[in-house]
Amino acid sequence: MSDLQPANRTFNVLFLCTGNSARSILAESILSKDGAGRFHAFSAGSQPKGAVQPLALKVLQSFDYPIDGFRSKSWEEFATADAPVMDFVFTVCDNAAGEACPVWPGQPMTAHWGIEDPAGVEGTDLQKEAAFVTAFRHLKNRITAFSSLPVASLDKASLRAKLTEIGQSEGSTSARNSAA
Structure with missing residues (x-):
C-alpha cells in the first residue's frame, strides 16, 4: 500500500480482544514469530483480565x-501520543469489535477477525485445551494469509478487501453469525 511507505518497512499490528488474555495474546505471539522482520505485534483489551x-x-x-x-493490558496504552503508531488494528472477538475503540494515532487499517473464545469453553481439561488449539489454528491461518500479502504495494481499497476476506475465513464468528 503506497500510503504505508516503503516495502522494507516494519508494520505495527495491534490485536484487540475484550480481556486480552487468550485470543489477542495468541495472535500477538504468532505474528511476533511468523512476521518477524516485517511486523511488530502487540495486543490489548478493552477490559483486560489482568492475567494471561x-x-x-x-x-x-x-x-x-x-x-x-x-501481559493482559488495556488498549488505552496504545491510544496515547507516545505509543507506537499502529498500521493495522484487528479485533479478534465480537465484543471488542462492537465497542467504541479509542482513536488510534495514525489512522490504521482495521478489520474484524472474530473467532470463538477458547476461554469460554466448559468441559474437561482436554476439551478446554482443544478449544485453545482450534483458536491458535484459526489465528495462525489468518496471520499467514495477512503476512503473505504484498502490503506495501496494495492500494487501500484492495488491502481493506483482503483484510475483510481474511476475517471471514474458516472459524469466523462473523460468517457463522451472518448465516444464522
Whole structure:
C-alpha cells in the first residue's frame, strides 16, 4: 500500500480482544514469530483480565511460539501520543469489535477477525485445551494469509478487501453469525 511507505518497512499490528488474555495474546505471539522482520505485534483489551490464560501459554509453547513477557493490558496504552503508531488494528472477538475503540494515532487499517473464545469453553481439561488449539489454528491461518500479502504495494481499497476476506475465513464468528 503506497500510503504505508516503503516495502522494507516494519508494520505495527495491534490485536484487540475484550480481556486480552487468550485470543489477542495468541495472535500477538504468532505474528511476533511468523512476521518477524516485517511486523511488530502487540495486543490489548478493552477490559483486560489482568492475567494471561495459562492454556494460551501452554498451547503457544507446545507449537514453539514465544510466551515470555506477555501481559493482559488495556488498549488505552496504545491510544496515547507516545505509543507506537499502529498500521493495522484487528479485533479478534465480537465484543471488542462492537465497542467504541479509542482513536488510534495514525489512522490504521482495521478489520474484524472474530473467532470463538477458547476461554469460554466448559468441559474437561482436554476439551478446554482443544478449544485453545482450534483458536491458535484459526489465528495462525489468518496471520499467514495477512503476512503473505504484498502490503506495501496494495492500494487501500484492495488491502481493506483482503483484510475483510481474511476475517471471514474458516472459524469466523462473523460468517457463522451472518448465516444464522
